[in-house]
Amino acid sequence: MTWIEHAIMWHVYPLGFLGAEKSAVDDGIHHRLAGLHPWLDHAVDLGASAVMLGPVFASSTHGYDTVDHFQVDARLGDESDLVAFFDAAHARGLRVVLDGVFNHVGQGFAQFATALADGPGSPAAAWFHLRWPADGGPVEHDDFEGHSALVTLDHDNPAVADHVASVMEYWLERGADGWRLDAAYAVPPAFWAPVLARVRAAHPDVYVVGEVIHGDYTGIVHASGMDSVTQYELWKAVWSSLNDTNAYELAHALGRHAAFCDEFVPLTFLGNHDVTRIASRLDDPRHLPHALAVLLTVAGTPCVYAGDELGFEGIKEDRAGGDDAIRPAFPADPAALDPGASPVFRLHQELVGLRRRHAWLHTARTEVLSVTNTLLVYTSSSRAGTDAVVTALSTSDDPTTVLLPAPCTLLAGDGAVPDGDPQGGSGSVVLPPHGWAVLDRDARARLDA
Template identity: 60%
Template structure:
């Protein structure tokens, strides 16, 4: 594993800037003179109080709509402000001891990108000679990752913003990019920025093999995410046990990026059939190996359902109050306190980052696993309840 040592202590607060600052969707859209990105500076104290120690930013680069249709990787989206605003956010985060990771969309560009308008040879074409797209989306035009010019460009983009102070990159749709592309690009960036961390978005597949082939430090753990809420809804601890055993195997090659919510999925509080099981989901997140992430708003128990339609992500990417002293609509302070409690457990047991795991008991109502590392161990039990008995969880050190 090549990840830098500082990641062993990382717990991310993941925020989608265009939505959280009210910059998208908005009619008319804000201009750079509004400096919307600076709103997030006000939320950094909340990030600290929560116990998280890093900010994982969604797209901040110039784009046409939702941020994943980039038109300029070297310019901050004018709806959010300018590069000075991003520099300020990074500086304020670092002053508080918080790391910052940017979201890099390097599989495709937006249909309004200058390369598309000029018919650049840097774009991939299908067998008919038409411009290839990302999963059939006409506004997302695929790059030709076999071209040295594309590889050089991605290296320089990453190096540019790392040179301005950011700490790493989330690699959007990393699963759709050839492994050899990352295997060439990332070592070149590490030669110049040895402390940079790279998180790859991977939906499924053999994570250990992908990590080895790409050299990406950490991959998103969607298998565990699905098993957590699905096993709780079905009252089936055996599903979680299977996922936990696979999760332990993934750590042979990389420490996965763990989460129970993000900008692309229905919020946990809406996904769970029984809201009382939410503490059990969080207990999994903070007691197994991984680099955990809290999606902004989940710490308040916010709800939101993702729909498969245009604008279907908006409900899970809402605007946050400009003043962090104001709670978001629907905030549940009990959920906030629970997050702080469990993040505190994780901070006190930071060895959990690379812990191994064994399921020591599972039946139709209960599961117990042991996370352990170099002589330290934490025994975790989830009781799913049976309708008459409410769900519960407890730890034994």
């Protein structure tokens, strides 16, 4: 698999994006997926090369309570609509990664209903962790994080593993290019090894990333056979360090990130369908470029959550409907939002373009050069050592002069590079208050390295 080495993902939560009903209704098929097609051109304009598509399979409410993995949610369309989306994306050079919910299912899942009807000892009952009260009361089941509507699967059951592999293969055969494994941190990593080996035997180019919020990232990747996991550590450190004027937190996280990248390439992000949007998370809007610069100048597979590139705001709340603000409906036509007039969109285009011109950043080695409470300077170098960019981020209220490790030229940002000697660039950059800069090591410096 080589396509992921150049991938920059645009992440969409379809049920919200397309304005679907909050709960499934039995009123036929709504062919909404076609409404994403005009937005594929927007993704291309952004500079993305892949779309990470949130849950699209039949469910009762938010998509993560799946009732049929082989059926497209009727609120979005049918199988032909999803295949048409794959084709439309591929025609534009975009790969598609699907969201697979395989830790748990909704109570409307057919096997769960069969288990309750057939009783303990039945083949269907073996799919779940069920408890049958002696007094004949309601059957109890293990659930996902206290949500009784989400029934945990028994991952020790070979039939469950066969089902998951079959689902993954089915949609890969119809045009999908990869899978995000929802709640992968809740599934025993060893479950995935034989499942993914089977899937890769038929689809060697498949990309698989697990949602892992905390835990042993490297251990999970190695034990499971996944390509990657979500880098929540770095996500948290980016906005937290900027808000707290504590660059040491981000420096520490970059050190851990570098260690992860020696073992695998994490999926990096500033936002997704489960967290407060970055524009709302940052206390100072002047620091959005800083956050985005980190995303696009360190190793990883960067992922941009739809709307973040347009400066959307939204706060996640811990209540019923608390995700609505971060999962809004979008207009039918991107032109209605006039992306070209958005300074946030242009900033994304600039830094995504920088990333694509420096594709080696996918596996770069990042080293912190200088850190204070208000200043972080780091270099990201290619594994071959022939290329490097330097990123300097300031949260100071005063101008800051940053000494660079070698003559450099400015690639992006509001820093000013003083004139250097006639044969090379400058060895310093001056950042304005709350300024930032991404710099390229000059050709002479690369030859001397």
